[in-house]
Amino acid sequence: MLHMGGDQIDEAVAHTAAVLRAAADRDWSAKAGGDWSCLKTADHIAGVLAAYACQLTGRATDGWLPFDTALDEGTGPEGAIHAIEATAGLLSAxxxxxxRGVRAYHSYPSGGADASGFAAMGVTELLLHTYDIAHALDVDAEPPAPLAEAVLSHLFPHVPPTPAxxxxxxxxxxxxxRGDLPDRARVTQWRWHNPYALPAGELSLRELTPAAAADLAEGGTGGLTWLGGAPFGGTRAASGATFNKYVAGVHRPGWGVYALVRTADEVAVGGMGFHGPPDDDGCVEVGYDLVEPARGNGYATVALRALSAWALTxxxxxxxxxxxTPENVASQKVATSAGYTRLPDRAPHYAFGLRRP
Structure with a gap:
């Protein structure tokens, strides 16, 4: 699933409402994991969905908007479920x-997320906290498999894929x-990962999710609008390599492929990224290409400077x-313009490097 949006939120809240209404006559003072009761957990779901919606509508960029929502005192299970449906509808709308391209503040990992990211987070809140309540009340809460799979691709690209x-x-x-898997240690601390968006002049470097990378590798658009209709071949090849690392369970978020997107019109003009995380010596290899109509505008140089600066943080x-390659003079010029210097050849390639000051 390339895109998380309103349809996925609607599907997730329909699942939540059905599960919770099946247990509405049970004791919602029971603990739903941690210190929260089932009713308090439902209050949290409704509150966070409203907060996500308001972050986007308020275009909050520096922090959380200074307000909170809560269920009225004395609200029971049915009222709480209704509030979840209402706030999920608000976020969906x-x-x-x-x-496209609008981002609002969220603390992790890079201080912001776009609408698709907030949709993914909203779906995750619905699925997981519905499970917490259902587990406490002894009812089943397994959601449709595509929803769980989409959450894993969008927010948990660091998690090895589902085992046999x-x-x-x-x-x-x-x-x-919340559970165990064979041959995997129990998880005690976790965080999700919203894709990075790195500013670079007229461009934004948008990190691709594994689902988007797979689609590009298979000849799709990765959910993007491309100048000229399609990316250059190098972007497809790099996307395939990133997805293969994800399948192998060795992908590290941030160290894959980014689409170069013009912020003025949200059109993708190229791809750039890493061949993998830093090696044992702290060296990380970069690669880049542009679609032919975008060349000659300095896009690759500006983007490479921004990506290199991010890496060195x-x-x-x-x-x-x-x-x-020796004949690729344009790529060599991009590297030197971005501050890289010529290194000894690594036959059959020319090599350029940038060291930490």
Whole structure:
């Protein structure tokens, strides 16, 4: 599933309402994991969905908007369920009407998320906290498999894919400390990962989810609008490599492929990224290409500077490496313009490097 949006929120809240109404006559003072009762957990679901919607409509960029929502005192299970349905509908509508490229504050990992990210987080809140309540009240809460699979791709790209004999739902429960999987240690601390968006002049470098990378590798658009209709071949190849790392369970978020998107019109003009995380010496290799109609505008140079600067904010990175073929003079110029210097050849390639000051 390439995109998380209003349809997925609607599907998730329909699942939540059905599960919770099946247990509405039970004791909602029971603990739903941690210190929260079932009713308090339902209050949290409704509150966070409203907060996500308002972050987007308010275009909050520096922090959380200074307000809170809560169920009225004395609200029972049916009222709480109704509130969840209402706030999920609010988030669904906001997600559908938020322009592409708009981002609002969320603390992890990079201080912001777009509408698709808030949709993914909303679906995750619905699925997981519905499970918490249902588990406490002894009713089944397994959601449709595509929803759990989409959550894993969008927010948990660091989690190894579902093992043989498992399901996306059991993997999501394991990834969030709610279940066990064979041959995997129990998870005690976890965080989700919204894709990065790195500013670069007229461009934004948008990290691709594993689902988007797979689609690009198979000839799709990755959910993007491309100048000229399609990405260059190098972006498809790099996307395939990123997805293969995800399947192998060795993908590290941030160290894969980014689409270069013009912020003025939300059109993708190229791809750039890493061949993997830093090696044992702290070196990370970069690669890049642009669609032919976008060349000659300085896009790749500006983007490479921004991506390199981001990489060097990580203490484990000591240097960056770019390899080009001898005849690719344009790529060589991009590297040197971005501050890279010529290194000894790595036959059959020319090598360029940038070291931490």
């Amino acid at each position: 906001v997600v559908r009407t938020t322009p 004999g498992g399901t996306p739902w059991t993997t999501l429960l394991w990834a969030t400390g 990580h203490p484990e990175v000591t240097s960056l490496l770019a390899l080009t």
